[in-house]
Amino acid sequence: MCLGIPGRIVEIDRDGGLPMGIVDFGGVKREVCLAYLADEVAVGDYAIVHVGFAISKVDEEEAKRTFEVLKEMSELDELEWMKEVAEKSLGPEQADAS
Amino acid sequence: MSESGSLAQGVNCPVPHSTYDRVQLGHGSGGKMSAALVRERFLPLFANDTLAQLGDAAVVDVAANRLAVSTDTFVVQPLEFPGGNIGSLAVHGTLNDVAMMGARPRYLSAGFVLEEGLPIDLLDRIVEAMASAANEAGVPIIAGDTKVVERGKADGVFINTTGIGEMDPGFAPAPERARAGDAVIVSGPIGRHGIAIMAVREGLEFEVEIESDSANLCPLVESLRERVGGAVHVLRDPTRGGMASALNEIAAAAGVGVVLEEERLPIPGPVLAACELLGFDPLYVANEGILVAFVEAARAEDAVAALQMHPVGEGAAVVGRVVDDHPGIVALKTRIGGKRVVDMLPGDQLPRIC
Amino acid sequence: MKYLSEYRDGKIARGLADEIRRAATQRWVLMEVCGGQTHTIVKQGIDELVGEAVEMIHGPGCPVCVTPLEQIDRAMALASRPDVIFSSFGDMLRVPGSECDLFQIRARGGDVRVVYSPLDALELARRHPEKQIVFFAVGFETTAPANAMAVWRAKELGIENFSVLVSHVTVPPAMVALLEAPDNRVQGFLAAGHVCTVMGWTEYEPLARQYHVPIVVTGFEPLDLLEGILMAVRQLEQGRSEVENQYVRSVKREGNRPAQELVQKVFQLVDRQWRGIGTIPASGLGLRPEFADFDAEIRFGLEGITAEEPAECRAGEVLRGMLKPNECAAFGTLCTPERPLGAPMVSSEGACAAYFNYGRFRQATRSEA
Numbered sequence: 001m002c003l004g005i006p007g008r009i010v011e012i013d014r015d016g017g018l019p020m021g022i023v024d025f026g027g028v029k030r031e032v033c034l035a036y037l038a039d040e041v042a043v044g045d046y047a048i049v050h051v052g053f054a055i056s057k058v059d060e061e062e063a064k065r066t067f068e069v070l071k072e073m074s075e076l077d078e079l080e081w082m083k084e085v086a087e088k089s090l091g092p093e094q095a096d097a098s
Numbered sequence: 099m100s101e102s103g104s105l106a107q108g109v110n111c112p113v114p115h116s117t118y119d120r121v122q123l124g125h126g127s128g129g130k131m132s133a134a135l136v137r138e139r140f141l142p143l144f145a146n147d148t149l150a151q152l153g154d155a156a157v158v159d160v161a162a163n164r165l166a167v168s169t170d171t172f173v174v175q176p177l178e179f180p181g182g183n184i185g186s187l188a189v190h191g192t193l194n195d196v197a198m199m200g201a202r203p204r205y206l207s208a209g210f211v212l213e214e215g216l217p218i219d220l221l222d223r224i225v226e227a228m229a230s231a232a233n234e235a236g237v238p239i240i241a242g243d244t245k246v247v248e249r250g251k252a253d254g255v256f257i258n259t260t261g262i263g264e265m266d267p268g269f270a271p272a273p274e275r276a277r278a279g280d281a282v283i284v285s286g287p288i289g290r291h292g293i294a295i296m297a298v299r300e301g302l303e304f305e306v307e308i309e310s311d312s313a314n315l316c317p318l319v320e321s322l323r324e325r326v327g328g329a330v331h332v333l334r335d336p337t338r339g340g341m342a343s344a345l346n347e348i349a350a351a352a353g354v355g356v357v358l359e360e361e362r363l364p365i366p367g368p369v370l371a372a373c374e375l376l377g378f379d380p381l382y383v384a385n386e387g388i389l390v391a392f393v394e395a396a397r398a399e400d401a402v403a404a405l406q407m408h409p410v411g412e413g414a415a416v417v418g419r420v421v422d423d424h425p426g427i428v429a430l431k432t433r434i435g436g437k438r439v440v441d442m443l444p445g446d447q448l449p450r451i452c
Numbered sequence: 453m454k455y456l457s458e459y460r461d462g463k464i465a466r467g468l469a470d471e472i473r474r475a476a477t478q479r480w481v482l483m484e485v486c487g488g489q490t491h492t493i494v495k496q497g498i499d500e501l502v503g504e505a506v507e508m509i510h511g512p513g514c515p516v517c518v519t520p521l522e523q524i525d526r527a528m529a530l531a532s533r534p535d536v537i538f539s540s541f542g543d544m545l546r547v548p549g550s551e552c553d554l555f556q557i558r559a560r561g562g563d564v565r566v567v568y569s570p571l572d573a574l575e576l577a578r579r580h581p582e583k584q585i586v587f588f589a590v591g592f593e594t595t596a597p598a599n600a601m602a603v604w605r606a607k608e609l610g611i612e613n614f615s616v617l618v619s620h621v622t623v624p625p626a627m628v629a630l631l632e633a634p635d636n637r638v639q640g641f642l643a644a645g646h647v648c649t650v651m652g653w654t655e656y657e658p659l660a661r662q663y664h665v666p667i668v669v670t671g672f673e674p675l676d677l678l679e680g681i682l683m684a685v686r687q688l689e690q691g692r693s694e695v696e697n698q699y700v701r702s703v704k705r706e707g708n709r710p711a712q713e714l715v716q717k718v719f720q721l722v723d724r725q726w727r728g729i730g731t732i733p734a735s736g737l738g739l740r741p742e743f744a745d746f747d748a749e750i751r752f753g754l755e756g757i758t759a760e761e762p763a764e765c766r767a768g769e770v771l772r773g774m775l776k777p778n779e780c781a782a783f784g785t786l787c788t789p790e791r792p793l794g795a796p797m798v799s800s801e802g803a804c805a806a807y808f809n810y811g812r813f814r815q816a817t818r819s820e821a
Contacts, residue, residue: 003488004594004646004672004702005374006455018605022305025375026453027368028297029305033571036597036711046455048649048702051541052569053598055711056649056702058455063701067458070675074467304568361462371453376568377542434465434674436497438810444790445546445555 004050006058009034009043023049121216126246135244139221143229144208146238156240158205162264166201168192169260177220177254180294181309184257185224187386189231189239190312191337192261197319198333198389200270201263206232207241208259213252224255235314237261269323271391273351275331281398282356282418283391285318285411286311288341289369292383296372304375308368311387318389318404318411325404332392335385339443342381344390345428346442356428358418358440378447381430381440392420455701459673468678469501475685476505481637482684483630483773485623486592486644487514487801488672494806496674498681506681509637509773510806512626512729513644515591515619516543516799517771520725521759523619524549530586530617530752531562537580539573540588542566546798550759553798570602577606577614586748589616594646596620596737597711600718603739603746615748618738621724623647624655625735630772631663638773640684642670642677645699650715652707656695664693671699718743727795728761728768767794770803777807784808 007025012034019034021041033053034041041047046058124131141150148156172188182190189206196203208228212221232239290311297306315335322330332352336344341358349356358381365380373380387410393401398416405411428440484490490510493499499508512518528549531538538554545554545566558564563583567573573587589599599616606614623644630636643656648669656667666687670680680698687694697703715737724736739747749755761767764782769775777783777796787793789805796802 003377004649005371006453008454017608018601026371026456027307027366028371028375030375030568033569033598033601035601036708036714038710048646050594050646051598052571053601055594055597055646055708056704058701060701063455066700070464070468070679073471074461074464367453374453374456432496433460433462434469434496434498434501435462436500438495438497441809444788 004048004055006046006048007032009041009045009047009054012041012043014038021054023047023054025049119218121212121214121218121221121246123214123246123248126212126244132244136242139218139225140242140244143225144232144239144242145229146240148238148240149242156205156207158240160204160262160264162266164265164267166196166199166263166265167260168195169258170195171256171258173253173256174295175253176295176298177224179298179310181291182312183224183227184255185226185228186231187310187312188257188259189228189235190314190386192259193231193235193237194315194335194386194389196261196263197316198271198335199263199265200319200323200330200333201265203235203237203261203263203316205262206237206239206259208239208257209243210245211252211256212244212246213254214246214249216254221255224257231314235316266323269327269330271330271333273332273334273348276348276352276354276392276420277331277394278354278420278422279395280331280392280420281395281401281416282345282358282420283393283398283401283405284341284364284388284415284417285315285391285405286388286413287364287366287369288336288385288388289365289373289380289383291386292340293369293372295384296376304372306368306372308366308372311385313387313410315387315389315410317408321404321407321411322391322401326393326397326401329394329397330391330401331394332390334390336388336390337386338384340380340382340384341390342379342428342440343442345440348390348392349428350426353425355421355424355426356418357421358428358430360430360433362415362417364413364415364417382443382447395419456673459671459675461675465501465674465678468675468682472502472678472682472685473505475682475689477689479505479507480639480685480688481507481509482640482642482681483509483511483638484642484670484677485511485513485627486642486647486672487517487799487803488646489513489642489644489670489677490803490806491801492672492674492677494803494810498674498677502678502681505685510770510803511630511641511773512726512771513592513623514771514796514799514801514803515595515621516547517767517795517802518621518726518729519544519547519590519619519795520727521550521761522725522757523617525551525759526749526754526757527554527588527617528552528557529754529757530748531557531564532560533562533584533752536584536586537563537565537576538586538588539565539567539576541590543799543801544588544590546792547795548792548798570598571605574602574606574611574614577611581613583613585614586752587614587616589618589620591620592644592647593622593651593715594644594649596715596719597650597708600715603718603743604714606746607743612745615746615751616739617748619724620719620737621726622721622735622737624659625732626726626729627659629729629732629735631659631665633772635774638665640666640688641668642680642684643667643695645669645671645676645703648697648699648703648707650708650711652705653695653697653703654705660693660695666693667695669695669697669699669703671702726771728765728771730768762793765794767796767804770796777804780804
């Protein structure tokens with residue numbers, strides 16, 4: 001149900017009975033069936049692979065955008081936390097100044 | 099037929115060309131064929147005077163009063179894999195077990211169960227690898243035995259090696275010596291051997307830039323002995339069952355707890371990727387070329403430096419510490435700040451879909 | 453690993469956990485459906501991290517755990533046959549049947565092989581024309597396209613010595629069964645990201661509306677789960693009950709159409725028994741009549757095999773989220789990973805196994821505290 005791993009498509013072979021490809025998962029390469037993403041993908045694209053089948057193409061734009069949002073949120077939290085720590089040790093007015 | 103001699107003598111391979119290309123039952127019978135096999139395939143490569151006597155037993159001198167003796171039987175499949183073969187594994191594995199006691203390995207024996215039909219050139223490669231590993235360590239193979247079983251009864255070859263080492267009264271690591279506060283140090287990246295083997299097993303074929311880490315750990319132990327000495331409380335090589343099993347055994351034997359830090363574990367990218375693909379946890383994957391050391395906290399940095407002096411210890415790092423809490427339990431602090439138990443597995447890890 | 457490792461960032465995780473605590477004005481009850489999500493949650497200690505704000509109930513999304521005992525026994529029967537090479541995903545090997553498991557069958561001489569992909573099993577059939585190759589086709593909707601393709605290709609290529617033992621289940625009927633139960637406490641769901649990668653999320657929209665529960669399609673890495681939990685909590689705080697997508701890098705509303713189409717061609721909806729829960733109508737997939745030739749149950753005449761669950765095993769209650777594994781009397785005593793009473797203790801996705809292997813520490817420290 002679950003174990004789907006992202007990897008980069010490094011080779012595509014559309015000449016056999018089924019469209020197949022080689023996917024590189026950060027240093028591990030395996031043959032993967034591309035039948036369910038047939039014309040959508042090109043070498044260099046990322047796909048999610050489950051039991052030897054690519055089931056989706058990674059939407060890199062969306063991934064980047066939403067990840068930036070997450071990062072920003074955690075950075076804001078860090079500023080909040082720093083402020084709290086400063087307030088506790090210096091007192092609110094002095095904390096604002098620093 | 100060429101004269102017998104060690105590999106050190108020159109470029110020409112001293113091993114004679116065989117008149118048969120596969121092992122036959124007769125090679126295990128104890129008669130002329132057996133003698134020829136030993137003389138032609140084993141002696142030239144394992145070259146040493148003791149073995150050449152071919153007595154019923156090898157007679158040797160030892161300097162120490164106390165000896166460390168370890169025996170192990172190797173049944174790995176496939177016989178040849180990226181980074182080694184069953185032969186090199188058989189030598190490294192036993193040398194390492196002896197060295198983990200703080201002992202200096204002096205002699206090895208090797209027993210073979212060969213399957214009828216084993217190609218002679220494969221046997222030669224295995225024996226060459228053993229000879230090479232033994233020579234590199236300066237430990238001769240002084241006794242041996244060969245049996246041949248019928249086709250289908252032995253998976254190619256099974257090898258047993260026994261190692262004898264001299265104990266050092268001033269340097270005797272043991273699990274019971276673990277103390278709260280000790281640093282847990284690993285000498286190199288984890289998970290390489292198990293993944294290298296998995297990659298070439300049928301049904302799970304995948305291409306991975308990982309080789310088995312099978313190696314002789316004696317130089318690392320010497321380094322630690324010299325530089326840090328008695329501050330090394332425990333040594334263990336995490337083979338089958340990986341780091342998790344080794345640490346659990348030590349924690350149980352010593353009655354201490356261990357806390358590992360996930361972020362500090364040195365896991366090579368491709369090992370991580372292969373584990374993700376199969377649903378494995380790198381902590382349970384077998385290693386054949388790293389050691390775990392529990393070292394007094396004050397000397398941890400020196401110990402790491404001592405290990406890093408050798409190519410085999412390049413990736414050495416502190417990965418955790420020994421604690422008073424939860425005796426017998428190994429815990430892991432996760433990257434996101436959580437904590438979980440790292441337990442022993444009942445059996446092997448299984449690739450999963452979920 | 454790109455698109456994986458970044459989603460394990462400790463700093464961002466702690467930031468998300470803080471956000472969740474800030475957003476919640478009361479303690480909410482959420483269920484993650486998928487066993488893979490349970491695995492990450494317990495392994496990474498995510499339930500601990502958000503514990504003040506959220507109680508995570510572990511759902512029945514472990515296809516291995518819910519495979520009925522009869523199917524396991526049928527698998528044993530097949531694997532014991534000398535003319536059969538029985539192939540399966542690794543998860544299934546240690547699941548206990550009525551008498552033993554596939555490992556023990558292997559020890560007795562059965563040819564049992566682990567494969568990574570159903571196409572590997574098909575390849576075995578090609579390489580061993582003298583044997584019957586049976587593949588244990590277990591899984592949720594994520595795995596159905598792969599299993600369908602293996603059967604489709606077998607028919608196309610005329611590989612007659614290949615057949616499948618099917619035990620496929622689908623998620624939405626199970627969620628309905630949970631929501632309909634009078635003792636249901638679940639207020640929101642994290643839907644399984646890879647099931648939805650294949651199926652899309654249109655099936656969940658009527659559920660969200662009818663039962664007033666937020667459903668967030670969620671991925672599997674720590675940051676995915678934390679973000680999914682945050683989205684669900686925000687909906688609950690705002691009184692909304694919609695389907696939202698956290699796992700945007702993989703899931704689209706319509707899912708993977710070509711995959712859905714092939715599954716439709718090869719499989720049909722059938723009633724299925726869920727181990728520990730009972731029969732849920734139209735909750736499973738079975739082979740269509742055109743592919744009956746590849747159905748191992750028919751080919752080997754296995755319909756007669758039936759089975760009864762051990763009385764002490766409360767897997768059903770665990771799978772419905774009614775019982776936490778460590779609340780079961782047999783947990784850790786009669787039932788351990790070495791001697792499991794039921795599948796959730798054996799499967800790496802099962803809640804019982806996750807608690808045993810990862811969670812025991814918390815019990816130990818709680819009793820010391």
